[in-house]
């Protein structure tokens with residue numbers, strides 16, 4: 206049976222003449238070709254013109270990568286789910302964006318990823334002196350070095366330094382401190398007769414499901430010297 210399909214753009218509603226290619230919105234459940242959502246060349250051009258990526262800020266949390274994109278026309282798309290594809294050097298997002306924009310996003314992604322890697326700690330040493338004061342000496346993969354940072358633990362359990370350090374260093378320190386605390390707890394329990402000179406321990410070892418509220422929140426200082 207021969208049927209015809211009128212070429213009407215599903216975006217602007219105008220009838221159009223297609224070029225070499227016909228653009229349409231992919232819909233897996235499409236039953237009838239007459240329900241196909243066509244897009245006219247003008248609307249495609251408009252879409253491509255709109256997606257001039259000016260800035261892209263990536264964020265990764267629990268292995269979920271998202272990006273906030275700012276376009277040249279000022280529009281902002283916040284926290285789009287996205288995946289970086291190394292093979293094609295593109296970043297695909299939950300939103301339909303032109304291929305050129307996907308490639309631009311990948312360039313932003315690469316810079317961001319390299320920066321992330323350079324922020325990671327290459328090494329970190331803690332030192333607790335006789336007075337119980339804790340100091341950290343660390344080097345990042347990118348070569349930043351901090352010597353004998355004075356650490357203080359706030360009432361809420363978060364660490365504090367007298368020196369100004371970037372947030373990413375602080376985040377790494379929190380993780381490193383956890384490992385150190387576990388180590389100290391192990392040592393102090395192994396050497397039970399020795400007086401505790403200070404350290405860290407999780408206050409909430411029971412109830413595994415209560416451990417969600419920030420990793421460091423469960424640690425408290427104990428065994429302050431002089432008591």
Ligand SMILES: [Zn+2]
Pocket residue numbers: 214215216217218219244245246247248
């Ligand atoms: Zn159109």
